[in-house]
Amino acid sequence: MTPSDAVIPPTLLSAVVAIGRQAGLSVSAWFSGTGLAPVLLDDADVRVSLDQARTVLRRAVAALPDRPxxxxxxxxxxxxxxxxxxxxxxxxxxxxxxxxxxxxxxxxxxxxxxxxxxxxxxxxxxxxxxxxxxxxxxxxxxxxxxxxxxxxxxxxxxxxxxxxxxxxxxxxxxxxxxxxxxxxxxxxxxxxxxxxxxxxxxxxxxxxxxxxxxxxxxxxxxxxxxxAPTRIRPGVVAAVEALVNAHLHRPLSMTEIAEEMHISERTLRRQLAEAGDNFGAIRDRVRERHATALLRRSTLAISAVAAEVGFRDGREFRRAYRRWTGRTPLAVRTSGDGYPATEGYPATGT
Known part of the structure; x- marks a missing residue:
């Protein structure tokens, strides 16, 4: 693992941010250029990299020089x-x-x-x-x-x-x-x-x-x-995943995601490319992961699942889901294990 891998729970950062807010400081400035945002720290699935954590903590320490x-x-x-x-x-x-x-x-x-x-x-x-x-x-x-x-x-x-x-x-x-x-x-x-x-x-x-x-x-x-080293991701990728996940109902554009992360869209695109990823692929896999969980574990209608992951049109969602997984939402819903129970399910389940 390297200092740029997002493997650290943000417990320390959350505590420091809380103290900064109590002191009346603008804690968002501590996150500038890191690819993180304070709102992400409350997500139980978020991990940060050592580089990100150290940058935020250095700024916090500098902003509160007279306090232990x-x-x-x-x-x-x-x-x-x-x-x-x-x-x-x-x-x-x-x-x-x-x-x-x-x-x-x-x-x-x-x-x-x-x-x-x-x-x-x-x-x-x-x-x-x-x-x-x-x-x-x-x-x-x-x-x-x-x-x-x-x-x-x-x-x-x-x-x-x-x-x-x-x-x-x-x-x-x-x-x-x-x-x-x-x-x-x-x-x-x-x-x-x-x-x-x-x-x-x-x-x-x-x-x-x-x-x-x-x-x-x-x-x-x-x-x-x-x-557990199951899914190590660069910090910028983990941050984008968390922001996409936090705004599934109203999907944010890449420009809006970059603003939340306090970096420019150009910088975000470059950082994702350096990490071997891109915004569209991240958005698709976050949507697919959440949609699959809802299809397997909830009784929501497929049209409601579509809305939960940011699709206004159920047909558009079904096309996207089949592109992501090779299966229809109805097939995943009916099989119980995420695989079609039989072949030939229509792509128009509701």
Whole structure:
């Protein structure tokens, strides 16, 4: 995978955008030229690329220079910070089990950095933060968010008085360093040789009162599906797919899509060509995917399915669907498995 592949859930971006809006900032400017738009972040199927995420986060950090933005994001409840990973953590049997969930599945939470645990078996455990693609401008945000998220989770299990033993950060002390002390309530050392979070190893044996095995199994399955490399797409392709999907009732033109993405139509066309795709093909496959799902899983009349995917004329939809799939909508509706039950279905089903 490369930094341009759209594989990251936009959890972090959603949280940062919410904070920016609360501060009265024009967050749309953060997305200019990225091929993303704030409205896309609420779509559960949307994935962003590392390049897109880093660009938006750099702009957010620059727009809020006096705030510990990562600390504010990470200090929220684990279910907000980690998403389905947080559900898996909160329903694990022990803190050690929850940490194993983080180790395996943290990317499903939209994280942009990784953890390496050392010292397991001794009196203390050190969690090292590793950026996937080093970016000095973002390191403070990433470290704040990661360490604050773990602290907030452990306090939800062990009580609000819990604190890590020590924290080491490789960057210089920021203007808001006092906020670190107030939140973490432990020694925080800046200018260290690595970014690490030190806790007592006996924490791992602590039971989690919200443990629930059926919910844990479900959450783990969802998290694994979120990071499964089934359909890796360049970020610009994923963004166009999401915008087309969000406006199926009133299809947007390529010009309107480009405006939503804060780029010119010419730039969008070029970026799609570089990704080996084009707008018409993306629009067709999003429409086909949604139409097929409705034909298989709903009782909507075929004319209503046509309207759901942006066709005013049912005959035009049937022609398009047959061009996309080689089958008629009625054949897909009748077969139950997406394949014609018999040959010779007419192209005029309603």
């Amino acid at each position: 933005l990562g600390l504010e994001v990470g200090a929220r409840d684990a279910l907000l910070s980690f998403g389905f990973v947080g559900v898996a953590m909160r329903t694990s049997a022990t803190v050690g089990d929850a940490f194993r969930v983080i180790d395996e599945l943290h990317r499903a939470s939209g994280s942009l950095a990784d953890f390496i645990a050392e010292g397991v078996g001794g009196d203390e455990i050190e969690l090292y933060l590793r950026e996937r693609w080093p970016d000095p401008a973002l390191l403070p945000f990433l470290a704040e968010e990661a360490f604050a998220s773990i602290t907030a989770f452990l306090r939800s299990v062990l009580g609000e008085t819990w604190a890590p033993n020590r924290i080491f950060l490789s960057y210089r002390s920021p203007a808001h360093a006092a906020r670190y002390q107030r939140f973490f309530r432990c020694p925080v050392h800046f200018g260290a040789d690595a970014d690490r979070f030190v806790i007592s190893s006996d924490v791992l044996r602590s039971p989690i009162p919200t443990h629930h095995e059926p919910t844990l199994r479900t959450a783990l399955a969802v998290c694994r599906s979120l990071i």
